[in-house]
Amino acid sequence: MSNKLRAVVKKVEPMCSGFLRVNRYEVDVERHEGGWRTSRWEVMERGNSVAVLAYDPVRDELVLANEFRPGALVAGDYPFTDNLVAGGVADGESPLDAAVREMKEETGLELTHPILVHPGAFVSSGGTSEKIALVAGTVDASLASGALGNPDESEDILSVVLPAEEFIRRVREAEITDLKTLVAGYWLAERRARSTHWG
Structure with missing residues (x-):
């Protein structure tokens, strides 16, 4: 055109x-x-946000966040879902810095070697201005434990550690219902199929 x-x-x-x-x-x-x-x-x-694909290359595992999602409840689905760690990007903050901060807040883990997979795509441009960036980085999954989150934001987040192949299987078999987590799962599967890594 x-x-x-x-x-x-x-x-x-x-x-x-x-x-x-x-x-x-x-x-x-x-x-x-x-x-x-x-x-x-x-x-x-509501501003823009970032999602974090947190991978442990030593253990070949991913760390997800399990938490209550009100939208799933209202839709009639089970509301405690496994998703990528995610959160808002503050004014003046880069997606990479926000990813490191959110990973620490929600799981207690240090995110290292973060890379920007996508700078920001619309969540649903017919109804919201929000864009979500996707960041991938490495963590030590052996240190993931317990429930964390910011109580001032009504967060109660349990770290979930999954073998990478189990995560990809859950994505492919539609057991993961969160779109950003699906996109990250297919990105990871494509990287593994080509034997390419980040960091």
Whole structure:
């Protein structure tokens, strides 16, 4: 396509301003077949985040976080899920620095040799402005134990250690239901198939 379509925000109306902010946007949107239309969308805004694929190359294991997920409960699914360690990226903080911080906060583990797998993809651009970056790094999985997390953020997080092949099997057999964790699992499987590593 030679000409990019345009969209112009005309009005922003705050709907909710708790931990998550929801705004209603009135937007003039250029149509694919010519002309314009005015539409209204409600968009959830909470800033950007990072997810961490934490791998122990000595033990060939991964460290995940098991915690209560309210969205899964509301959807009628089992709400205690195994996911990548993840959290918000503060203003002025890089995804790599946020990954190291979140790993320490949620598991007590030091993340070393972090690399940026993806700088940030939309979680669901039809309803939220949030982008999530994916970082991979190494940890000592033998040190993972107990439940941690920030109680001020209602976190109660149990570290889960899985053999890499078991993690990939759970991804492929749809036992993992968290999208960022699925993406990281397929990335890891592709790396292992090509016998390439990071760090």
